[in-house]
Amino acid sequence: MCALIHRHRPDLINYEQLTKDNALHNLNLAFDVAETHLQVPKILDAADIIDTAKPDERSIMTYIAQLYNVFANMSQVEVAGKKVKNFLNFMSQIQAMSHDYEKRVKALHSVIDDKSNQFSHAKDVDSYVEVKAAMVNFKEYRRTKRRQMVQEKDDLSTLFTSIQTKLRFQKLPSYEPPKGLHPSDTEQHLHHLGSIETTRRRQINANMNAIKAKLEKNFGDHANSFYQQIQNLKHDALADFGNDMHHAKDKLSSCLHKLKQLEGGLGQVEKAERLCEEANIESNEHTDHTVDDLSFEIKQVEKLITKSLAAVESQIAASGGTGISAEQIKEYKDTFNHFDVDKDGSLNRLEFKSCLTTLGLIGIDFEGGDAKFERIFTDVSGGSPDIKFDTFVEYMNRLSSSSMDQTQIAAAFSTLSQGKPFLTKNDCSTGGLISEEVEFITLNLPAHASGGYDYNAYLKKSFT
Numbered sequence: 001m002c003a004l005i006h007r008h009r010p011d012l013i014n015y016e017q018l019t020k021d022n023a024l025h026n027l028n029l030a031f032d033v034a035e036t037h038l039q040v041p042k043i044l045d046a047a048d049i050i051d052t053a054k055p056d057e058r059s060i061m062t063y064i065a066q067l068y069n070v071f072a073n074m075s076q077v078e079v080a081g082k083k084v085k086n087f088l089n090f091m092s093q094i095q096a097m098s099h100d101y102e103k104r105v106k107a108l109h110s111v112i113d114d115k116s117n118q119f120s121h122a123k124d125v126d127s128y129v130e131v132k133a134a135m136v137n138f139k140e141y142r143r144t145k146r147r148q149m150v151q152e153k154d155d156l157s158t159l160f161t162s163i164q165t166k167l168r169f170q171k172l173p174s175y176e177p178p179k180g181l182h183p184s185d186t187e188q189h190l191h192h193l194g195s196i197e198t199t200r201r202r203q204i205n206a207n208m209n210a211i212k213a214k215l216e217k218n219f220g221d222h223a224n225s226f227y228q229q230i231q232n233l234k235h236d237a238l239a240d241f242g243n244d245m246h247h248a249k250d251k252l253s254s255c256l257h258k259l260k261q262l263e264g265g266l267g268q269v270e271k272a273e274r275l276c277e278e279a280n281i282e283s284n285e286h287t288d289h290t291v292d293d294l295s296f297e298i299k300q301v302e303k304l305i306t307k308s309l310a311a312v313e314s315q316i317a318a319s320g321g322t323g324i325s326a327e328q329i330k331e332y333k334d335t336f337n338h339f340d341v342d343k344d345g346s347l348n349r350l351e352f353k354s355c356l357t358t359l360g361l362i363g364i365d366f367e368g369g370d371a372k373f374e375r376i377f378t379d380v381s382g383g384s385p386d387i388k389f390d391t392f393v394e395y396m397n398r399l400s401s402s403s404m405d406q407t408q409i410a411a412a413f414s415t416l417s418q419g420k421p422f423l424t425k426n427d428c429s430t431g432g433l434i435s436e437e438v439e440f441i442t443l444n445l446p447a448h449a450s451g452g453y454d455y456n457a458y459l460k461k462s463f464t
Contacts, residue, residue, distance in 0.1 A: 001030030004064075005038075008071045012037050024050050040066045074430075080415035081431025087409050088437050090170065091444075091462065094163060098175055101159050105181045108152050112189045115145070119193075119200040134204045135282055139290075146197075147296055153190060154304055157183050157238070165311070173464065198288065205283040215279055219272035220286025226262070226269050227289045227297065233259050234301045237308060245312050252309045259305065263298050266291065332393050335359075346386035352377060406463045413455040422452030 006015040012033050018026055027046040034040040044063055049055045160183050163175045237255045241248035270291050276284065339355040340347060347355065353373055356362045362373050380395045381387050387395075416431045417423045423445070428438045445453035 001034075002026050004067060005030055005033055008074065009037070034067065038067070038070045040070060076415055077418075077431050080412040081428075081433055083409065083412035084416055084431060085433055085437055087412075088433070088440050090166075092437075092440050094166060094175070095444075097159065097163050097166075098177070101156060101163065102177060102181055104152070104159075105156055105177070105186060108149065108156065108186060109180075109189050111145075112149060112193050115141075115149075116193045116196045119196045122200055122203065124203060124206075131204055132282065138201065138204060142197075142290075143292065149190065149193075151300065153183075153186050154300060156186065158304070158307055161308075162311070172462065194288075201283070201288070202285070205285060215272070215276045215281060216284045217286050219269070219276050220284055222269045222272045223287040223289040223291075223294065226266070226294055227287075229262055230259075230294065230297045230301055233262070234304065237301065237305045248312045249309065252305055252312060256302070256305045256309065259298065259302055266294065266298075269294060328397075332396050333389070335396075336389050336392050344386075346388050347392065348386045349377060352380075352387055406459060410456065410459055413459070417452075417455070420450075420452070421454070421456060422448035422450055423455050424452040427452075 002013050002015060002018055006013045013029065018029075024046055027049060031042045031044065031046060035042045040063070044055075044059060049060075160175075160177075167174055233255050237252060239251070241251060273291050335355065336347065339351045339358075341351055342348075353362070353370070356373065356376065362376070377387075380391055382391070413423060417427050420427075423441065425438055425442075428441060433441075441453055445455060445458045448454040
C-alpha cells in the first residue's frame with residue numbers, strides 16, 4: 001500500500017525509511033495518508049488485515065479501486081497541464097516575437113527618419129573638391145548604413161512572415177501590428193528616404209560637368225535593368241504561395257535558379273561601369289545603382305530565398321511527418337513492448353485493455369460491460385483483431401496532441417481547473433506548470449469574479 005501511494009505521490013511517504021518488519025505500522029501509515037491527503041476513506045482495519053490469513057478480496061479491491069480513481073484523475077490533470085503548457089509556451093513565444101518586431105521597427109524608422117532629415121537640410125557645395133568629398137561620403141553611406149537599413153527591413157519582413165506562418169499553422173488569427181508598424185509602412189519610410197537620397201544625389205551631381213551622356217546612359221540602362229530583374233525575383237520570392245508548401249518550394253527553387261543565372265550576367269554591368277570610371281565619371285543621372293550595390297542586392301535576395309526555402313522545407317517536414325520526437329517514439333515503444341505479453345508484435349484485446357487501464361484511460365469495469373473499451377478498440381484497430389505498433393503510436397499521439405484547437409485547449413483548461421470556470425495558481429502547480437508559465441497566466445489572463453483567472457475570456461480573445 002505504501003509503495004502504491006509512493007509511486008504516484010512520492011512527496012507523501014518517505015518510502016526509504018520503511019521496513020518490512022513493521023507491517024502494521026506501514027499499513028496504518030498508508031491508510032492515514034490516503035484518507036488525509038487523497039480523500040480516500042479508511043474502510044479497512046489494518047490490524048484485521050494483518051491478523052487474517054486471507055483478507056476479504058472484494059473489500060481490498062474496492063479500496064484499491066478508490067486509489068486507482070484518484071490516481072487516474074491525477075493523470076488526466078497532468079495531460080491537461082501539458083496541453084496548457086504547450087499553448088501558453090506558444091502564445092508566450094508569439095508575444096516575445098511580436099514585441100521584438102515592434103521594438104526593432106520603431107528603431108529602424110527612427111534611423112531612417114534621422115537620415116532623411118539630415119539629407120533634406122544638406123547645403124549646396126561650390127568647389128570640385130567639396131563635391132567629390134560629398135560624393136565619396138554619399139557612396140560610403142550607400143555601402144554601409146543604407147545596406148544595414150535594407151538588411152534590417154528584410155530581416156523584419158522575415159520575422160513578420162514567421163509570426164504569421166506560426167499563427168496560420170496553428171489556425172490562430174493573424175498578427176496585426178500597431179498602426180504605422182506594418183512592413184508596408186517600413187517600405188514607405190525607405191521609399192521616402194530613397195526619394196530624399198535621389199534629391200541629395202542630384203544636388204551633388206548638379207556641379208559635376210565632365211560627364212559623358214552616352215556612357216552614363218549605357219551603364220544606367222544595364223544597371224537599372226539588372227536591378228529590376230533582381231527586384232522582380234525578390235517580388236516573386238516574397239509572393240504569398242498559400243498553404244501549398246510543395247508549390248511554394250518549387251517556386252522558391254525556381255527563383256533561386258534564375259538568380260544564379262542572372263548573377264552570371266553581372267560582367268556586362270561591370271564593363272559599363274569600368275568605362276565610366278576610366279572617363280572620370282563619378283556620378284550617373286540615370287541610375288542609383290553600382291555593381292557593388294547590385295552584388296549586395298543579389299546576396300540579400302539569395303539570403304531571403306534561402307531562408308524562405310529552409311522555412312518551407314521545415315514546414316513540409318513538420319506537416320508531412322508524424323510530428324513525434326525520438327524520445328516519444330521510444331517511450332511508446334517501451335509501453336507497447338511491455339503490454340505485448342505474447343511478444344507477437346501486436347496488442348490483442350486483453351493486452352490493449354491492460355494498457356489503457358494502467359494508463360488511466362478506462363476505468364476498472366466490475367460489471368463486465370466494457371462498452372467504452374470496445375468503442376476505443378474498434379476505433380484504433382479499424383476492425384482488425386489486434387493493434388500494430390504504428391496504429392498504437394497514431395492513437396497515443398492523438399491523445400497527447402499539441403494542436404492549438406480551441407475546443408481541445410478549453411477542455412484542457414477545464415480539466416486542469418477541476419471543472420471550475422477559473423484557474424488558480426494551485427491548479428497550475430498540480431498540472432505541472434512551471435513558475436514562468438504561471439507568471440504568464442497571472443499577467444495575461446483576466447481575473448474571474450469568483451477568484452482565479454478567467455481562461456474562457458482569454459481563449460475567446462486569443463481565437464477571435
